[in-house]
Amino acid sequence: MTKKKEAIVVGLGASGGIIAAELAKAGVKVTALEKGPHYPEDHFRDKQDEIRYYTRGALVPHLSTNPITWRARDGQTARLLPWASGPLGTTEPLHLPPSIGTGGGTLHWGGAVWRHREADFHMRSALIKRYGAAAIPEGTSIVDWPFGYDDLEPYYDRVEWELGVSGQAGNINGELVAGGNPFEAPRKRGYPMPPLRSAAANSRFVEATRRLGLHPFPQAAAIASEDYKSLKGCVYCGFCHGYPCHVNAKQTSHVTSVPEGLASGNLDIIPFARVIQVNRDGGRVKGVSYIDAVGKVHEIEADIVVLATYSLENTRLLLQSGINANGQVGKHFMTHCFGWSTGVVPEFTNSFMGPLVGAHVVDDYTSELIPDNDLGVVWGSPITSFPGDTQPIEASHNTPPGMRKWGSEYKEWFASSYRRIFSMHTQTSSLPYAGGYCDLDPNIKDPFGQPALRITHDWMPHDINSMKFFTRVKQAIAKEMGMTEFWEEPNPPPYHLSTHEVGTHRMGLDPETSVVDPYGESHECEKLFAVGGGQFPTLPSYNPTMTIQALAFLTADRITGKI
Amino acid sequence: MASRAEWQRITRSVTGGPENRLFFTAHEWATIDAATARIYPTDETPGAREAMAVRFIDRYLSGLDYIFASADGDAFLQISGKDRDAWRIRIEKLQRKYRDGIRRLDDVALTEFKTEFRHLDAAQQDRALEILSGAPKPRRIQVAEEGEVHVQNISDDDLEFFAMLALHTRQGTFCDPVYGGNAGRVGWDAIGFPGPPTLASTQDCSYGHADKFLTDFDWGDLIPHLKSRGR
Numbered sequence A: 001m002t003k004k005k006e007a008i009v010v011g012l013g014a015s016g017g018i019i020a021a022e023l024a025k026a027g028v029k030v031t032a033l034e035k036g037p038h039y040p041e042d043h044f045r046d047k048q049d050e051i052r053y054y055t056r057g058a059l060v061p062h063l064s065t066n067p068i069t070w071r072a073r074d075g076q077t078a079r080l081l082p083w084a085s086g087p088l089g090t091t092e093p094l095h096l097p098p099s100i101g102t103g104g105g106t107l108h109w110g111g112a113v114w115r116h117r118e119a120d121f122h123m124r125s126a127l128i129k130r131y132g133a134a135a136i137p138e139g140t141s142i143v144d145w146p147f148g149y150d151d152l153e154p155y156y157d158r159v160e161w162e163l164g165v166s167g168q169a170g171n172i173n174g175e176l177v178a179g180g181n182p183f184e185a186p187r188k189r190g191y192p193m194p195p196l197r198s199a200a201a202n203s204r205f206v207e208a209t210r211r212l213g214l215h216p217f218p219q220a221a222a223i224a225s226e227d228y229k230s231l232k233g234c235v236y237c238g239f240c241h242g243y244p245c246h247v248n249a250k251q252t253s254h255v256t257s258v259p260e261g262l263a264s265g266n267l268d269i270i271p272f273a274r275v276i277q278v279n280r281d282g283g284r285v286k287g288v289s290y291i292d293a294v295g296k297v298h299e300i301e302a303d304i305v306v307l308a309t310y311s312l313e314n315t316r317l318l319l320q321s322g323i324n325a326n327g328q329v330g331k332h333f334m335t336h337c338f339g340w341s342t343g344v345v346p347e348f349t350n351s352f353m354g355p356l357v358g359a360h361v362v363d364d365y366t367s368e369l370i371p372d373n374d375l376g377v378v379w380g381s382p383i384t385s386f387p388g389d390t391q392p393i394e395a396s397h398n399t400p401p402g403m404r405k406w407g408s409e410y411k412e413w414f415a416s417s418y419r420r421i422f423s424m425h426t427q428t429s430s431l432p433y434a435g436g437y438c439d440l441d442p443n444i445k446d447p448f449g450q451p452a453l454r455i456t457h458d459w460m461p462h463d464i465n466s467m468k469f470f471t472r473v474k475q476a477i478a479k480e481m482g483m484t485e486f487w488e489e490p491n492p493p494p495y496h497l498s499t500h501e502v503g504t505h506r507m508g509l510d511p512e513t514s515v516v517d518p519y520g521e522s523h524e525c526e527k528l529f530a531v532g533g534g535q536f537p538t539l540p541s542y543n544p545t546m547t548i549q550a551l552a553f554l555t556a557d558r559i560t561g562k563i
Numbered sequence B: 001m002a003s004r005a006e007w008q009r010i011t012r013s014v015t016g017g018p019e020n021r022l023f024f025t026a027h028e029w030a031t032i033d034a035a036t037a038r039i040y041p042t043d044e045t046p047g048a049r050e051a052m053a054v055r056f057i058d059r060y061l062s063g064l065d066y067i068f069a070s071a072d073g074d075a076f077l078q079i080s081g082k083d084r085d086a087w088r089i090r091i092e093k094l095q096r097k098y099r100d101g102i103r104r105l106d107d108v109a110l111t112e113f114k115t116e117f118r119h120l121d122a123a124q125q126d127r128a129l130e131i132l133s134g135a136p137k138p139r140r141i142q143v144a145e146e147g148e149v150h151v152q153n154i155s156d157d158d159l160e161f162f163a164m165l166a167l168h169t170r171q172g173t174f175c176d177p178v179y180g181g182n183a184g185r186v187g188w189d190a191i192g193f194p195g196p197p198t199l200a201s202t203q204d205c206s207y208g209h210a211d212k213f214l215t216d217f218d219w220g221d222l223i224p225h226l227k228s229r230g231r
């Protein structure tokens, strides 16, 4: 038994990296346990390698050692994620849990960042106000967040300025700013860096959406458009989402937070430490047990434990540790449907250049802005261009319907289309419903004898209708852009994991109906914090990570007694 | 235990032709070479045969020494620990699938044309692959028409032999040449992907396209040889 620690942070990803560093800088002695490696600073120098990162999944957790199962509904037997199954279970890195190691999911994320809308914090009230109580779909558990946009605004500001975000403000203190998002919630100041440049044919998207009466604006990005603090300006290499950044332009806790924590002298990182259980002493946390790189089990004690292992693993650890007195852990599972759409335009797009987020977005139909419609869709989504960041192998799989992926017709098509590809996507949010939840799989265990997490989830009519609604919008944009070909992923999609899983350890004020409080602290087990997207009471249609980061700063302030 | 972050570099060659086979027998090499040449055929531009997709596949199937290239050139990373165990299971499964698939391809060829696959003419080979794939040629559809849709995520783990071979042919044609495919960058050149000069050259972080955003740029000029062909 080792000496008792002040604080243990489990997982050094988006949220854990921030919390570990903030605590260490405030003088708290932190021990960080990370399942993956602690990558040396220059580890990602060889990286323009589509086989290594995209095809053979060098950064992602493997399903053989980190099994997760899925089934559509109760009564079925779940199996290893069928869209990513096999001994390694590697696939497109967007449909497995995020990468592991210091930096976690921020090692290879796309870096699309958002402040949630004001209405996103009170979805239930907004729906009832607009449509009446009957509009809340039956069987769903839609609630308001325990705080509002104004409460989180200072923390969004910290993420943007302390970690670094590029973008164009649209609303500063209620004044609209030309070129930005006219629909965004008011911010106190602009972004610390100008927006990224966007790739060639993006102007086609911008002009076409304007002609359609929409209001395109540059995507805010957790990528430095110029040198900023520890980040370097992006060189638009085109191997971006799914890849680590070789020049450190991408904001990752591996670069922005962990080194600062280490420099304070108060952060001790134990890599390859796989936490298997939270230990408690009555109503208070006692520590954790973990398995080290050679398979030995250790038990360590601490006053404070922070679980920051991604929503799904946080959920598994809470369940496995028996911290679920009110039965709420694992409930309210939500995820995004991406609505991936691909088109071909007449001129060169040179889609191999730039980051995914050198893009423009249309927010006219997002969340509460969705117009009344015949499909009964009550919560909308942004529509985002995807003008670059497409490597050849990835593109070669993605053929239009009716195109066989071999033979001379295919070759002719690919040779003439690769440089003209232009994509778009939406992010429709699923609603929390009783049939969508996570629990421990009764049949499947990992090689360490721990039960796998089981996801039970199916796409609901609202999801399918949202996809249909946005297909129409994207088709109109495609036509206006003069696309010669345009196609979409299936509706409903084959995956039930989008790396935007949230809700499964819901935060709230009422200990009966939620798992953690607004600071991420467990209602049931004092000084145990479970942070990340698992806290979200509902899922806005924006990418979740900047809100996860803002919540992490909030948790750190709470632990260090600042609030 | 050497971790993912500390895997050692080992020197492994990806040069040479059928005489340098590591996994395939001579017959298997010739059969897969012929099949990849129908999957991504040679026309006025080089195809999978010139890209040596067969060599890429041979190295991949040969064991655990050709999984992740190191930017040094003829160097790969020595995978260890749990990753090694998982990769071993995967590669052994792929090896069995290839051995079995090649046998089935010859069976189809012998049943239909009384000749082994590699000795058939191009049209006969296409027919044999079509039978093996079990799928007739789909109908092309127009923009916005409903049709069979693509699935974004692709993994070789659970694919049927033919779909897997087609997938590996694409990988072997468009990978970085350090993996033994895309020889002489012919795959990239044909589609206009500029790619880094060599993977090793990316180590100085110079690969990028920032310069192309600085001034108004004629995008077509980026890949002049395609512009002149009117693509």
Ligand SMILES: Cc1cc2nc3c(=O)[nH]c(=O)nc-3n(C[C@H](O)[C@H](O)[C@H](O)COP(=O)(O)OP(=O)(O)OC[C@H]3O[C@@H](n4cnc5c(N)ncnc54)[C@H](O)[C@@H]3O)c2cc1C
Binding pocket: A010, A011, A012, A013, A014, A015, A016, A033, A034, A035, A036, A093, A094, A097, A098, A099, A100, A101, A102, A103, A104, A105, A106, A108, A109, A110, A111, A112, A113, A241, A242, A273, A274, A275, A276, A308, A309, A310, A311, A313, A499, A500, A531, A532, A533, A543, A544, A545, A546, A548
């Ligand atoms: C390809 C890709 C692109 C993405 N693009 C975007 C984007 O553009 N915008 C956006 O907002 N989001 C994006 N995301 C999602 C983003 O990565 C996640 O939202 C974010 O990383 C979640 O943060 P987290 O702190 O909850 O968990 P993570 O960042 O996943 O960190 C969890 C950490 O915990 C460690 N861990 C897990 N289990 C254990 C255990 N048992 N013991 C010890 N350690 C453990 C992991 O190794 C990991 O380091 C993307 C994800 C992927 C995969």
Ligand code: SF4
Binding pocket: A223, A233, A234, A235, A236, A237, A238, A239, A240, A241, A243, A244, A245, A246, A247, A248, A249, A250, A354, A355, B208
């Ligand atoms: S596109 Fe920019 S941010 Fe993305 S990996 Fe390349 S240099 Fe880094």
